[in-house]
Amino acid sequence: MKPIQVGLLGIGTVGSGTFNVLRRNQEEIRRRAGRGIEIHSVFARSIERARKVVGDDVKVVTDANEIISNPEIDIVIELIGGYEIAKTLVMQAIAAGKHVVTANKALLAVHGTEIFAAAREKGVMVAFEAAVAGGIPIIKALREGLTANRIEWIAGIINGTTNFILSEMRAKGLDFAVVLKEAQRLGYAEADPTFDIEGVDAAHKVAIVSAIAFGVPVQFEKAYVEGITKLQAADISYAEQLGYRLKLLGITRRRDTGIELRVHPTLVPSKRLIANVEGAMNAVLVHADAVGTSLYYGKGAGSEPTASAVVADLVDVTRLHTADPHHRVPHLAFQHDSLATTPILPIEEVVTSFYLRLQVADQAGVLARITGILAEKGISIDALLQRPQDADEGQSKTDVIIMTHETVEGRMNEAIALMQALPTVLAPIVRIRKEELN
Amino acid sequence: MKPIQVGLLGIGTVGSGTFNVLRRNQEEIRRRAGRGIEIHSVFARSIERARKVVGDDVKVVTDANEIISNPEIDIVIELIGGYEIAKTLVMQAIAAGKHVVTANKALLAVHGTEIFAAAREKGVMVAFEAAVAGGIPIIKALREGLTANRIEWIAGIINGTTNFILSEMRAKGLDFAVVLKEAQRLGYAEADPTFDIEGVDAAHKVAIVSAIAFGVPVQFEKAYVEGITKLQAADISYAEQLGYRLKLLGITRRRDTGIELRVHPTLVPSKRLIANVEGAMNAVLVHADAVGTSLYYGKGAGSEPTASAVVADLVDVTRLHTADPHHRVPHLAFQHDSLATTPILPIEEVVTSFYLRLQVADQAGVLARITGILAEKGISIDALLQRPQDADEGQSKTDVIIMTHETVEGRMNEAIALMQALPTVLAPIVRIRKEELN
Numbered sequence: 001m002k003p004i005q006v007g008l009l010g011i012g013t014v015g016s017g018t019f020n021v022l023r024r025n026q027e028e029i030r031r032r033a034g035r036g037i038e039i040h041s042v043f044a045r046s047i048e049r050a051r052k053v054v055g056d057d058v059k060v061v062t063d064a065n066e067i068i069s070n071p072e073i074d075i076v077i078e079l080i081g082g083y084e085i086a087k088t089l090v091m092q093a094i095a096a097g098k099h100v101v102t103a104n105k106a107l108l109a110v111h112g113t114e115i116f117a118a119a120r121e122k123g124v125m126v127a128f129e130a131a132v133a134g135g136i137p138i139i140k141a142l143r144e145g146l147t148a149n150r151i152e153w154i155a156g157i158i159n160g161t162t163n164f165i166l167s168e169m170r171a172k173g174l175d176f177a178v179v180l181k182e183a184q185r186l187g188y189a190e191a192d193p194t195f196d197i198e199g200v201d202a203a204h205k206v207a208i209v210s211a212i213a214f215g216v217p218v219q220f221e222k223a224y225v226e227g228i229t230k231l232q233a234a235d236i237s238y239a240e241q242l243g244y245r246l247k248l249l250g251i252t253r254r255r256d257t258g259i260e261l262r263v264h265p266t267l268v269p270s271k272r273l274i275a276n277v278e279g280a281m282n283a284v285l286v287h288a289d290a291v292g293t294s295l296y297y298g299k300g301a302g303s304e305p306t307a308s309a310v311v312a313d314l315v316d317v318t319r320l321h322t323a324d325p326h327h328r329v330p331h332l333a334f335q336h337d338s339l340a341t342t343p344i345l346p347i348e349e350v351v352t353s354f355y356l357r358l359q360v361a362d363q364a365g366v367l368a369r370i371t372g373i374l375a376e377k378g379i380s381i382d383a384l385l386q387r388p389q390d391a392d393e394g395q396s397k398t399d400v401i402i403m404t405h406e407t408v409e410g411r412m413n414e415a416i417a418l419m420q421a422l423p424t425v426l427a428p429i430v431r432i433r434k435e436e437l438n
Numbered sequence: 439m440k441p442i443q444v445g446l447l448g449i450g451t452v453g454s455g456t457f458n459v460l461r462r463n464q465e466e467i468r469r470r471a472g473r474g475i476e477i478h479s480v481f482a483r484s485i486e487r488a489r490k491v492v493g494d495d496v497k498v499v500t501d502a503n504e505i506i507s508n509p510e511i512d513i514v515i516e517l518i519g520g521y522e523i524a525k526t527l528v529m530q531a532i533a534a535g536k537h538v539v540t541a542n543k544a545l546l547a548v549h550g551t552e553i554f555a556a557a558r559e560k561g562v563m564v565a566f567e568a569a570v571a572g573g574i575p576i577i578k579a580l581r582e583g584l585t586a587n588r589i590e591w592i593a594g595i596i597n598g599t600t601n602f603i604l605s606e607m608r609a610k611g612l613d614f615a616v617v618l619k620e621a622q623r624l625g626y627a628e629a630d631p632t633f634d635i636e637g638v639d640a641a642h643k644v645a646i647v648s649a650i651a652f653g654v655p656v657q658f659e660k661a662y663v664e665g666i667t668k669l670q671a672a673d674i675s676y677a678e679q680l681g682y683r684l685k686l687l688g689i690t691r692r693r694d695t696g697i698e699l700r701v702h703p704t705l706v707p708s709k710r711l712i713a714n715v716e717g718a719m720n721a722v723l724v725h726a727d728a729v730g731t732s733l734y735y736g737k738g739a740g741s742e743p744t745a746s747a748v749v750a751d752l753v754d755v756t757r758l759h760t761a762d763p764h765h766r767v768p769h770l771a772f773q774h775d776s777l778a779t780t781p782i783l784p785i786e787e788v789v790t791s792f793y794l795r796l797q798v799a800d801q802a803g804v805l806a807r808i809t810g811i812l813a814e815k816g817i818s819i820d821a822l823l824q825r826p827q828d829a830d831e832g833q834s835k836t837d838v839i840i841m842t843h844e845t846v847e848g849r850m851n852e853a854i855a856l857m858q859a860l861p862t863v864l865a866p867i868v869r870i871r872k873e874e875l876n
Contacts, residue, residue, distance in 0.1 A: 323766075
């Protein structure tokens with residue numbers, strides 16, 4: 001049988017990885033897919049730069065239309081990134097009846113509903129394993145491996161840059177700004193790291209994962225997003241003493257009243273496997289009713305790890321595009337006419353536990369006031385740590401660290417406002433959410 | 439569309455779990471599969487016992503033929519276990535054109551080649567996610583998620599009973615026999631635990647995994663199998679001091695000369711995630727050329743975790759049985775006409791590093807002799823620990839612990855024979871294989 005023909009849009013980091021993996025493992029891939037998979041042509045802005053990757057044997061075009069409108073091409077891979085051009089090209093490819101493989105989480109998080117609807121209309125597949133957690137086949141696990149289950153929650157380290165930064169902050173006791181510079185120097189953070197460090201990239205991914213887990217539309221715009229830029233080394237150290245590690249987690253959880261969808265720094269018990277995922281590695285923890293807790297760990301970014309997911313999608317399309325489109329694996333795991341309208345909960349209605357650090361005047365009655373406010377708001381205390389007075393400062397102040405049990409965030413906001421107003425609370429209260437993940 | 443009809447052979451632990459999960463999550467499963475999935479009838483030896491699980495609404499039969507020959511039934515689930523009856527029924531179901539889902543690793547490890555050939559002939563699917571690592575979708579990850587890769591090696595904790603026993607031995611400093619009794623009392627080990635503790639169950643599973651990873655036939659009969667019954671608490675403790683944990687691993691690795699396929703107690707660096715998988719949990723570590731190292735963790739046994747995999751297979755069949763059978767996901771990940779004849783290496787040709795414990799006379803020159811033998815065989819030493827003399831015994835003897843670098847096992851056998859023959863070596867040498875897994 002004639003090899004399946006692929007058009008590649010974009011030949012940057014992931015595009016090059018895809019090209020190289022397909023070429024290096026072509027024989028192994030053919031043995032698995034039952035057909036060869038060939039790059040028919042590559043769209044690049046610079047022919048010269050593309051030639052450096054693909055050599056002289058592959059057609060390089062500077063007009064993406066030559067790929068999208070080419071009847072010889074079966075599958076289009078979109079690796080351009082961003083929202084604008086990528087969206088236009090993906091929609092055109094679908095309209096032309098091509099199957100699409102993309103690694104573009106931003107695109108799917110924002111325009112997923114429209115793209116999947118168009119694909120359904122044309123009976124083509126849109127595959128996007130590479131969009132979440134790079135080389136870890138987490139989309140496949142959720143969409144196909146755990147279909148028996150009512151999924152309860154998912155918590156993932158799904159941004160390698162921030163996990164690298166947090167790992168370094170802990171290992172070296174350094175503050176955020178210092179480590180960010182190091183990460184940029186080492187290539188773990190981009191020159192403009194905003195999307196990573198502010199949690200936006202993780203929010204794109206968790207919005208996709210949430211849809212697949214709970215059978216709802218992708219709703220990035222409703223996610224609560226908080227990055228790691230304000231974190232201090234002191235809190236990482238205090239948490240460590242209490243048996244917790246700090247991770248930037250993407251979390252989505254089913255509640256009776258709706259779905260939680262949030263990205264924020266989170267304290268996790270040090271003994272959990274996910275707390276021990278270090279450096280730029282990713283891991284996704286899934287809790288579901290039949291299987292219990294399972295974890296998926298691996299490289300979440302990089303040229304070949306991401307290419308691994310892109311090429312796996314190519315093989316999937318090659319193997320499965322002949323299946324009845326009405327029953328074939330749905331893009332978002334659930335049949336499009338079975339999506340639920342379960343609301344995404346605002347952050348004030350999220351239920352979680354908290355780490356609080358209060359800098360207080362070291363005088364009688366302060367602790368009674370603080371614990372009194374928490375009690376009044378019905379928030380119970382799990383652990384309390386009072387630091388010895390800070391002698392260097394020559395002032396009478398100290399750090400009080402409080403770990404609470406679970407509470408509704410709105411209630412914690414009220415408690416924090418009351419505590420912050422106390423004259424004996426001398427600095428802005430630090431608040432970090434905490435999850436037991438068991 | 440009319441629900442897909444399933445015949446269930448066996449209503450024991452996993453059968454009950456399957457029935458309960460399908461019923462409890464039927465709505466969620468229908469939303470994913472695009473069709474209902476219904477248990478049409480159940481084969482059981484005791485109607486009364488089956489009724490206790492399935493109630494009065496489902497047909498229960500005591501003749502499996504009523505299921506296999508029923509034209510209304512689309513998929514047969516085999517959960518009887520064992521080789522004989524299970525094989526006959528699976529072959530008959532295939533002959534009758536039914537798709538088959540099974541959790542029976544023993545059956546596939548021994549008769550897989552024949553079963554898959556028959557299924558291919560009839561164009562039906564045989565799905566077996568539940569056969570390896572219970573609820574962890576590791577078959578799917580290897581067969582579909584990592585298809586871009588040349589897989590290099592796989593190392594898995596794929597037997598919960600032995601991992602529970604080893605975890606307890608370490609935590610409590612107890613020897614094997616004591617912990618086995620406790621495991622039996624708690625239900626983590628069966629009354630006849632031979633298949634688990636001797637490594638046979640893990641070998642069934644790793645033989646299946648090896649075939650899927652490397653595109654070779656399932657070759658359980660060529661696996662090297664060593665259980666945990668002879669392990670002593672002392673070695674767990676010594677290894678711990680050197681930064682290693684003891685796990686029963688199923689390992690399969692590609693070498694230039696062939697494929698390693700082995701199950702044995704293995705020391706793993708304590709800092710690896712897989713070293714921290716405790717109790718009855720399973721985890722599989724995969725190393726592949728594009729994606730690097732990835733890990734899959736979860737419950738490897740039990741009623742509903744295993745049912746999670748069985749039902750996922752039902753959904754897969756429901757979604758994908760209409761795909762062209764010649765390109766549909768192959769049973770063993772590789773197209774049947776593309777299987778390789780790469781030989782399975784005998785254990786003497788396996789390359790690994792070793793932990794050795796020698797009880798030696800505490801006199802001058804002993805260590806020189808031992809290290810001299812290792813040097814002579816070209817085996818280099820990574821770490822050496824000499825214990826202080828054991829005063830209680832009132833004798834002049836001591837433990838020497840040696841960690842080696844990698845070597846061919848046959849050469850280590852020669853070295854051990856030479857060391858064992860020394861008059862100053864006072865007891866049988868303890869040898870445990872060690873893997874860095876990085």
